[in-house]
Amino acid sequence: MAEWPKFKPVPTEDSEPYWEGCAKRELRMQKCHGCGHLRFPPSAVCPRCLSERSEWVRLSGRGRVWSWVVFWQAYYPGYAADVPYNTAIVELEEGPRLHTNITGCDNEDIFIGMPVEAHFEALDEEIVLPKFRPVEGSVKG
């Protein structure tokens, strides 16, 4: 048994549909019925027009790296074995940004504007985490 497990998302009333989508390998977010704003993180109320009405829609999973950093120390022992690891903020082509890890390339090959696409990693039987990898051909030689 790992003494220091990694943090595992605990779905809330707000985020459950998001994580259910991930379990089906789909990236889903809420689209507001009031103003059409696509929002993330999940919320009961639209941050732009305050409408309570929304529907969950499936996104393309495509986006670009907006920012990325490399952790050279672990702030929690569960991540120590991964150091140095990257964390990134990806801007989806539909607009929202989300935190993630970039996989499938070396840290030094990541760049701002890099085209990436979502893929899904199962943490366990319940939780599947969306991560992003370079779109084929986008890693600079």
Place this chain on the structure above:
Amino acid sequence: MADRRGLKDRCAIAGVGLSEFGKTPNQSTIGFTLIGIQRAVEDAGLSRDDVDGLLVAMPAMMGEEHGWAARIAALLELSTGFSYTMDIGGATPVAMVQTAAMAIEAGLASVVVCAYGHSESPRGAAFAIPNLEFTMPYGEIGATSVQAHIARRHMHEYGTTSEQLGHVAVSLRHNACLNPSAQMYAKGPISIEDHQKSRWVVEPLHLFDCCVQTNGGGAVVVTSAERARDCARRPVLVSGMGQSHSAEMIEPWPEKQEHRGGVPAGRRCFEMAGLGPADMDLIQLYDGFTILVLTELENYGFCPVGEGGAFVEDGKLQVGGALPCCTAGGLLSEGHLMGMGHLVEGVRQIRGECGERQVEGAETCFVTGYGGAPHTYPVALSYSTLILTR
């Protein structure tokens, strides 16, 4: 629009106090807080019984602790009629002075102590932050990575370099070397080369881009300008104040863009005081990270946005430079007292008590606080500002 000048010069900081501080804890969180309060009240030439208000900053990583300020008050048997725990992170010390001034002006209290204390707790960090499910599973943990992302974007958009960040670290260490109480005093000055050679923490930030860790405490006493004239020390007037809180890192909302980065907190503060950035004799910017100093210089109007890197290259942030900043060494080199050190140093500079690091003729000082919940999403950041004058 509300007339923002109503509180200008109505209140003053009459006393300040810091505990011993440093990396090794020799007191509890409560102990540090009580020592800070005792010293600030003594410095003001007041007695415990003069204090009728108490504000205390919520210590980091304490979990849910209802009535923290009231517990601190009880340990000193203070008879307060006004008391709150405040929790906007490193923006709290400055915001406590603002809240104290409002309470005094409203007649709810006449002498309000604003206190802080911190000691690393072996009990660890069992606390709940909304939406950490979208950050922490990726290893996106701690305050450093937020600033590393901000630095990455600053470098990308404006061509800012790591060496330019290094100039902030070098200048503030220079200042700390004029302050025997500073945690890094004994370590001596650093060079840009030292900064570049220091290890990565969260790339693109090096170790010397990051503040030190500190156990310690402190407090300031706020009272009316009139009453402060009868206290033991020269009063330092609270001439301007501002605050803003914003969601950041999230996708841009064009109509709200001007609300981010503390811009309104700076504008409101200068408006109240009837002064501008160029009128400041020195500044105490909340400097958890070097990049934060650059973005504050830009967002508070000391230089154009995007030009912070070039702005600091000439060493103007050093004592003796054109814009002395964090004259005691700041969070980067004096010690991380969550901004309470910045307040105390601002007051001492205007009183003219700073010896070797005294800014000659210092009459105006801009002080900032900055805090938030870093690994939530959206990142919620709080900015607080004060102008202190003679």
